[in-house]
Structures are given as C-alpha cells and as structure tokens.
Amino acid sequence: MSTQPAIGQSISRLEGFEKVTGSAKYAGEYNVPDLLYGYVVNSTITKGEILNFNADAALALPGVIKVFYYGNRPSLAWFNMQYADMDAPPGTPFRPLQDAEIKYNGQPIALVVAESFELAKYAATLVKVDYKEETFTTDLIANQASARSPKVGLATALKPPPPKPVGDFEAAYDTAFAKASGKFIHGTEHHNPLELFATTTIYEGKGKVTIYDKTQGTVNCQLYVGNVFGLHFKDVRVISPYVGGAFGSGLRPQYQLFLSVMAALELKRAVRVTLDRTQMFSFGHRPPTTQFTRFAAAADGSLRAINHTAIAETSRFEDYTEVVVNWAHMLYPAKNTLMEYKLVPLDVFSPLDMRAPGGSTGLHAVESTMDALSYQLGIDPLEFRLINYAEKDESTGRPYSSKELRKCYEEGAARFGWSERLPQPRSMKRGNKLVGYGMATGIWEAMQLPARAKALINAEGKLEVSSAVTDIGTGTLTVMTQIAADTLGLAMDDVTFSYGDSKMAFAPIQGGSFTVATVGSAIKAAGLALAKKLFRKAKQMQNSPLGKAKFEDVEFRDGLIALKAQPKAVIALKDIVSANKGRAIQSTNFNLPKVMKLKNYSRAAHSAAFVEVEVDEELGVINVTRAVTAVAAGKIINPKTARSQILGGMVWSISKALREETITDHNFGKYMNQNLGEYHIPVHADIHELDVIFVEEKDDIVNELGSKGIGEIGLAAMPAAIANAIFHATGKRINRFPIHLDDLM
C-alpha cells in the first residue's frame, strides 16, 4: 500500500514536543561560554542632538566592559545603501549610533556591555546624556494638510501605487441614487510578539561571526551584517531556529542585531543584546492612517462610484508605504473611481509591515462604507456584496487565477446563521444586551518570490530538505515537510526539513503570506529535480528493472521507484545511494514564479467574515460572542495549522477593532503605553466562539502548489465585520479604531 499524500492532511506541528517541554531555544537563549550582555540606552527626547555623553559612572562599575555610543563606535560602511535590507523602503535607512543626531523618541543611543545582564541593565541607568532639543512634529491628524505622494523605489515593487482614476468620480457621485461616506481613523499599533527581540553573536575569530537572531529573514540579516561591517558574506552565519512571533517586526534587521554584532566584533567575544518590552516600541509600527471614503450606488444596488483616500504617517528618512486604497476596485465593479494615497513624514521611526499591512486598514474603510451604503439602499449587506460581485479584477481588467469568494459568502452565512438577522439596527436583543450581526469581505494578494531549496537522499534512503527560511510560528516546518514528502511519495517520518539558517539554500524574508508559495514551490522543484536524478541513476544500475522506461513511466512511493505498469519492478532509493558509492544524491534548485503566465492574472485569497456582538447599553461593554471566517485560499496544505493561522487573524481582528492602540503624547512626541499592561491585546476571557471554514478552491495558475497564503487573510475582513455588527446592534457607526465603550455611551 502506498503512502497517502501528506498535503491536505491535518498534521500536528512537528516541533510540538520542543515547544511544550521548553527545549525549543529562541535567539536570546544561547548561553554560550564567556558571554557578555549588552543593554541599550534609548533617547528620551524626540528630536535634536546629543551635547554631552557621559558613561563614567557606568564604566566605574567592575564588570562593565564598554559603553558604545556614536563617539567611540568603530568606523563602518558609510554608504547609506549598505544599510539597506531586502525590505527597505525608498529613502535613507536608519543607522544606529551614527552621530549625535536624534531623529525619534526611543532612538538607541548607546550600548552598555557588561559581564552580566543585571549589571548591564543597572549600568545603563547611570549613563548621563545632555541633549539640545529641537521642535518636532509627531501628530498625523494635525498635519494632514502637508501630505504628499510617496517616493518610489525598489521595494515598492511589491506594493503597487493606487490605480489610476477611471471615469468621472465627482459627476457620478453627485448624481447617484444612494451615497455613503466615512472618515476612518486608525492609530499606531506595535507588533509586540511575545518574545523580546534578541541577538546572540558569537565571535569566531578572523572576522567571522555566528549570529542567533530573532528575525523573519536569515539571509536578509546576513547580507545586512556583511554590508554594514564589511565582512565576507560567507563569514556571516545567521541562525534563527525558533522565533517567538514576529508579525512583520522581524522583516527588517533590527538595531539589537547591529549592536550585538558591533560589540562582538570590537570586543572579540560573544555578546547578547536583548531588548526590554519598552524598547519593543522603538523600531517600527503600523502607521496611523486617516482614510476618507465616498461610495455611491444606483437604486438597484449596483455600485457607480468609489473614492478612497488614505493619508498615512511615515518617518523623515524613509517613505514607508502600504497598499491601502487598491482593494475596493479589486472587489467591486464601478465605472467611476478615484483612489489616492499620501504620506506625511513625521519625527518618528519608519513604520514597518504589521500583519495584513494596508489591507486590514483599507478594508475596514471599504467594508464599513459598503455596509453603510447597504443600509441606505435597504438591501441586506450580504445581498449587496453579491449584487456587486466582481468576476474579474476590476482595477486591472484581468481575470483572477481563481476566486471562490461566492462560496465563502454562502458557506460562511450558512454556518453563522446570517438568515436569522433582522434588518433593522437595534432590533435584536438578548436579555438586556443589544445583539448585532455584521459581515465583511476580505482579500489579500497571493504573491510568490524566487527562492532556492535543496533536496537530498541520504544513505538510509531518507529525504533531507533545507531552506534558509524561518518558522515564525506559522507552521512552516510541518508544511514544508509535507510538501517535501509528497515530491518523492515518502512518509512524513522519512523526511526532515532543516531551516532557519542563512547558510542553507536562499529564501527571501518570511512575510506577506508568500512563504508556502515561495519556499514550498522551490521545494517542489528541488524534489522533482532530485526524482529525475534518482531515476537516471537507477536506470544506470546493473540489472536495473527500469530498463528503457521514461520518467513518466515510473512512480515514487514508499522509498522506491516503481514501474507504473509493473508494480513489482522496483528499486529502493537507498540502493541507488549505495550504488552511488554511498554518496548522498542531491539537487539544489532555484525556482522562479512563472512570470509570463502569471502576468495575465490577478491572484488573491478571499474571505468573508460574519460576526455577532453583544453590547451592554448601560455600560457600553462590547463582546464578540461568535464569529465565522470563511476563506478561499487555494489548496490548504495542512488544515490544522492553517486553521490556527486564521484563528490568530481573527483574534487580531478583535484586537484591532476593540483593543490595541499605541497612544502618543504629541507634546513629548513619545508613546505613552509602552508595556503589555497598557497596550491592550485580548486575553482568554475576551475570546469566545471562533469558527473557520476553508472552501474548496482549485487553482492551477497561482503557483506549483495551487496554494495561496493565509497569514494575513484572517485579519482582512473581520475588523470591519465587528464595526458593522456594532452598528447593527446599536445604530452607531463608529469609524475610529479601536472602538471603546465610551464611544457607545
């Protein structure tokens, strides 16, 4: 009996044992001999200059080795470009300890290195800094008038600008039958993975370093370190075996990496730098964004005009952008559209992609405006979406490689019981609580980047596959092992997948929901190339039963190559390796997206979210009592871990709509709630019934696996669905996130 395909099976995470027993080691947990500890000092002003820097008191403590600051740092690469990483937006990357200039509040200005963690931490409090302060601006809302178009650069390739206007929006809007408009305000958010950022750098001598780093891109960090410190790439090894969450925060090399490597090279010793929770608010965030929408429809419910404008914050030194306003026309047809996206540079650190960047922001505005318009028209919100269902991507005119959004609506609505909904706001009650039903649509682009993978058959006939990719908790290890197993028809137990090490086959940063498509497809390509190689070698073996067979005539199963027509004519993979004098047989392959084919299609995952809220009118307390998210994302490689990805996105949706927000005091240009006590995320008691549906979706175009990413799609639709449910419950349309109980009082 041959092995069942592993793809499509619900398989428990392969690293489960390590994670439940505490043996999984994260970047800051490598207690290597002779380790030194670095603690970062951050600026307490927002803009200006360091006038005096005095570390005498810190250095006087026995055990304090050195205090690095701009005045004594080693000389480094001086081209700005050398600080650019794979995810750098257009502009000038931030260079830690570059000079006396302060660009933002919380900027790292010194690293105290000591023999123990506690000592470094204590000594950091003794560093005295005098500043010359300058006036600064951090308030987006107060500075929207100065918004300008973003600069374009290389990294913009994955983030297309707004589509060109179509038709005559103003005329169409003015004369339309029904209209809805909104102003949507989103504040700053911080990723706050539970693991603190940390880097342990081991100095190996002769300009060589081994680095354990919390990152979403081992190769990205390797290149950055090589460029900045003038080291040969081959002398820089970045390892990231377990990552305690990242959500985008690890897409760019963070300053603890720079500081740890700098200190290790200078002191020629191992140095670990771990940030504290406050410092987790000092290197990138989801930018505050203000959006304006105006949608109009004819009496039959067909959309006529869409206008979506976004104004977002960026730093003074980089033009970070998101795709905020491109979604409405991908989802809905309209003959008149006007989309704009602008930036306001402020005295803050550059924003950074955070789970469903742009999409979770923009779709809130789109889907809540759609909801408002459905009430204007007196059409059920779900029916209204169906009336405006786009069979193709209206913004480009291209067909979708696949789009089973209709099934998401149908199956999601059925599971949720949408038909029970009474149309009027405030019409549903449970005891003394108002009940509201809301729904929304989600979309996220299905991307694929180039990557390499290595596949090898060892002397036992087992398959070893490797890639430099990380596993940030998304299930990459398990899913890649499944994909690899199927390439040679092996059982999961006969396959190992190694990852998280820059010396392995190249992988780009892990984000944007493109890892399965990117690395999975590379593994599939490497597996196929290896299969062909094994087949050629098998045919050359003495008395080979494969004779004159062609590759199409054989199948790989149970560690064997077998003739399809003669199932008994087999050669074991391990025998092929033996015949190869025991030397492993391997193939490393570079896999590119099939650009020529893909360019004729739009490619996206879709979702529909249905939410029930209960609102206590006297207290304003909002509870998401149950929610269903139905997802169309092509082939689901592992339904168990995929479901968890969507559940995570749903919890993030509740967080975004009702909980999390970094609050800035613009008088000081400083974040005020830089800790997990005051930066609220949902706790167990806030989370109730969550249900996930994956609808059947076949896609032969999107990539070799027919699989779209699912890291973001769970957060695309549901925040708007929550806001819409709150409107249905209370009759109040609150467009500012997070929605607080005082908004409803």
Next chain:
Amino acid sequence: MMDQQLISTSFTINRKEYKVSVAPWSSLLDVMRETLDLTGTKKGCDHGQCGACTVLINGKRVLSCLTLAVMKEGAEITTIEGIAEDGKLHPLQQAFIDHDAFQCGYCTPGQICSAIGMLQEGKAQSRAEVKELMSGNLCRCGANTNIIDAIMEIKEGAAHA
C-alpha cells in the same frame, strides 16, 4: 563591589537541588534563564503583565519575573522542563500538541504551568471560569481558543476520572 552583595540561596528546581550566589535584586526568572541555563521559562515583559514566566512554586503558579530568587530559599520549583517525566509528556502537554494550542510557542511554557496550577486550585468550574482564570497568560499569536480547548480536555478528563 557587586560581588560583595551576592547572597547564597538554595532551592530545588525540577527535583534537582541548586545552590546559587545571587544579587538580592535578581529575579528568579533571570537566575534561571541566565545563570542556570533553564531557558524554558520565558520572559515577555519582566513586569508581571504577560504570564510567560509562570512557574510552579510549592505547587502554586507564580510569576518568576516578579519573584526575587533570594526569597525562594528552600522552595520546590517546577518549570516547564520538569512537567514531563522521563521524557513522557504530561497529558496537558500532549493536549496542547493535539489541539494546536500554540503557534510560535513562546507563551506555551507559561500557559502550561499556569493551567496546571489553575487546575490544582480547583476554583474554575466552567469554560468561562477557566478563561477568566487563565487571562493572566497572554498569547499574541491568538491561539486562545485552542489553548482553552486543550485545558478543558484535561479538566473534563480529570472530572470523569
């Protein structure tokens, strides 16, 4: 200077005796992670706000980041590394794997230790009460429902036993 302030303290962790010389202000969490190489217990905040550092001390769940090591003279401490016995997983650990009750795994040691302590306290009767009493343990990955499912499986299993 720092050396003179070290205090000798002994306790057992996971049935093994440790004698350490620590500064009076060192947290149990830092001593375990930095000195004893017991890195299974996690630090997510160092302020008692996330629960990642939860351990069992004399059977009760305690935040080790808010506990000074010198206060625990003679205490019996159990960390995540001591929950499985002889390589055999505790039923709750297995339930976490079965229910996919983690993603990145960073909150997991704290969730498991906290849940074991919570079940021993015996106060939670319902799922709602379990959620309430587990709410000191944050999970940023959003594995909440799976975590509670795993705990409920063990709780109900124990109730039937």
